[in-house]
Amino acid sequence: MTTTLITGATRGLGLETARRLTAAGHTVYLGARDLERGQEAARQTGARAIQLDVTDEESVRAAAKLVREEAGTLDVLINNAGISGAWKLAGEYTAPDMETVYATNVFGLVRVTHAFLPLLEAGGHPVIVNVSSTGGSLTRNADPTSVEYKMPVLTYASSKSAVNMITVQYANAFPHIRINAVSPGLTATDFSDIASPGPTPVDFGELGIQSVEEGAEIIIRMATIGPDGPTGGFFEAGGPAPW
Numbered sequence: 001m002t003t004t005l006i007t008g009a010t011r012g013l014g015l016e017t018a019r020r021l022t023a024a025g026h027t028v029y030l031g032a033r034d035l036e037r038g039q040e041a042a043r044q045t046g047a048r049a050i051q052l053d054v055t056d057e058e059s060v061r062a063a064a065k066l067v068r069e070e071a072g073t074l075d076v077l078i079n080n081a082g083i084s085g086a087w088k089l090a091g092e093y094t095a096p097d098m099e100t101v102y103a104t105n106v107f108g109l110v111r112v113t114h115a116f117l118p119l120l121e122a123g124g125h126p127v128i129v130n131v132s133s134t135g136g137s138l139t140r141n142a143d144p145t146s147v148e149y150k151m152p153v154l155t156y157a158s159s160k161s162a163v164n165m166i167t168v169q170y171a172n173a174f175p176h177i178r179i180n181a182v183s184p185g186l187t188a189t190d191f192s193d194i195a196s197p198g199p200t201p202v203d204f205g206e207l208g209i210q211s212v213e214e215g216a217e218i219i220i221r222m223a224t225i226g227p228d229g230p231t232g233g234f235f236e237a238g239g240p241a242p243w
């Protein structure tokens with residue numbers, strides 16, 4: 001039996017991933033800031049709700065304790081919880097704007113990984129999937145023809161660049177764990193239901209927004225890789241993504 005924890009799984013890509021991995025036979029802990037909403041999502045998916053706010057040390061510690069007591073080990077950790085933060089022109093972002101987005105997307109990911117590493121290391125073939133974005137790709141952001149170039153979001157994009165580097169650093173440090181970053185691509189969730197006030201207004205329809213089922217594909221693929229699968233990589237639906 002594979003035990004899997006997904007952070008931020010009350011809706012969007014996390015919820016769809018919970019649904020699919022539960023159907024595939026995983027015992028899924030569905031991470032939810034609000035346990036009641038988590039229980040509702042768990043009822044829909046057959047997963048097990050667990051209170052988990054990635055910005056809250058005590059919440060993360062309690063979640064790790066619960067999984068240790070119930071399951072003993074963790075096979076798959078999916079660091080999915082993420083926020084976009086406000087969309088502004090680059091010059092309008094403030095340090096507190098950065099702190100808000102990094103608190104969830106970067107510090108939260110490290111907090112959860114640090115708390116669950118002992119449980120992952122206690123298992124057989126552990127896997128970590130960090131849900132990143134090609135919004136954090138330096139290569140794409142430097143390419144004026146790319147979608148990412150048309151969606152400049154200083155806080156969010158840089159937080160995902162940090163997630164990519166954190167992925168590589170962890171993968172180098174823990175070669176026996178498969179640790180990869182993935183980019184789901186522009187997906188129709190509450191997350192993408194935002195308007196860009198950037199220099200070029202973004203028309204998501206024009207950019208080819210995909211369904212949540214399609215977006216979750218790469219998360220599921222990398223969550224279910226075997227012990228000989230890649231590690232320290234960055235992947236999107238079509239294959240390796242540029243750093």
Ligand SMILES: NC(=O)c1ccc[n+]([C@@H]2O[C@H](COP(=O)([O-])OP(=O)(O)OC[C@H]3O[C@@H](n4cnc5c(N)ncnc54)[C@H](OP(=O)(O)O)[C@@H]3O)[C@@H](O)[C@H]2O)c1
Nearest residue numbers: 008009010011012013053054081082133186187189190191
């Ligand atoms: N959608 C896209 O186009 C897209 C593209 C590339 C990458 N991504 C990435 O995919 C991931 C999931 O995004 P999504 O589109 O599914 O977004 P979403 O529909 O907005 O869902 C975000 C999830 O994260 C949770 N969350 C937020 N802050 C949290 C915290 N402090 N602790 C725990 N959970 C928290 C939310 O919980 P609540 O319900 O409690 O708010 C929700 O379950 C994110 O990392 C995002 O950056 C998305």
